[in-house]
Amino acid sequence: MVPIQRNFSWQVASNLLVSFKYAWSGIAYAFKTQRNFRIHICIGTLAVFLGLLLRLPLVEIAVITLTSGLVLVMELLNTAIESVVDLTVKQTYHELAKIAKDCAAGAVLISAIAALLVAAALLLPPLVRLIVSYLN
Numbered sequence: 628m629v630p631i632q633r634n635f636s637w638q639v640a641s642n643l644l645v646s647f648k649y650a651w652s653g654i655a656y657a658f659k660t661q662r663n664f665r666i667h668i669c670i671g672t673l674a675v676f677l678g679l680l681l682r683l684p685l686v687e688i689a690v691i692t693l694t695s696g697l698v699l700v701m702e703l704l705n706t707a708i709e710s711v712v713d714l715t716v717k718q719t720y721h722e723l724a725k726i727a728k729d730c731a732a733g734a735v736l737i738s739a740i741a742a743l744l745v746a747a748a749l750l751l752p753p754l755v756r757l758i759v760s761y762l763n
């Protein structure tokens with residue numbers, strides 16, 4: 628196996644467990660500092676639970692889980708890009724910094740809209756059927 632050359636890295640995770648620890652600390656940081664990340668966790672969890680409650684087919688629950696998970700992934704990447712941009716330009720205005728941050732925010736927005744459409748398409752019909760059956 629070729630040894631990993633990471634000469635510019637201040638520290639490299641020594642094993643898989645340590646890698647998980649750093650990954651978890653990134654998720655915890657996003658949870659503590661990013662209000663949108665917390666909102667997306669709540670909405671995603673709610674959508675999956677609603678899917679389970681409505682007894683959707685497993686494949687549909689998997690699709691809702693995937694699209695909701697993708698929003699969280701995008702939020703984490705957005706936070707990472709923001710940090711790298713701030714590290715690079717500090718508090719100075721730079722057109723490229725603006726492009727990087729705006730595109731990262733756009734990626735979150737597109738994934739959130741897609742997740743919302745998927746959840747609505749899969750959850751609304753059985754939810755409406757359930758409500759109508761209660762009313763009749």
Ligand SMILES: Nc1ncnc2c1ncn2[C@@H]1O[C@H](COP(=O)(O)OP(=O)(O)OP(=O)(O)O)[C@@H](O)[C@H]1O
Nearest residue numbers: 705709716717718719720721722724725728729732
């Ligand atoms: N250094 C910079 N140079 C140019 N424009 C910047 C810079 N920093 C921020 N901006 C602009 O301000 C906007 C908001 O920046 P911020 O760092 O708060 O990102 P954000 O995506 O709104 O953050 P959050 O995801 O936490 O809501 C960016 O989308 C960008 O248009």
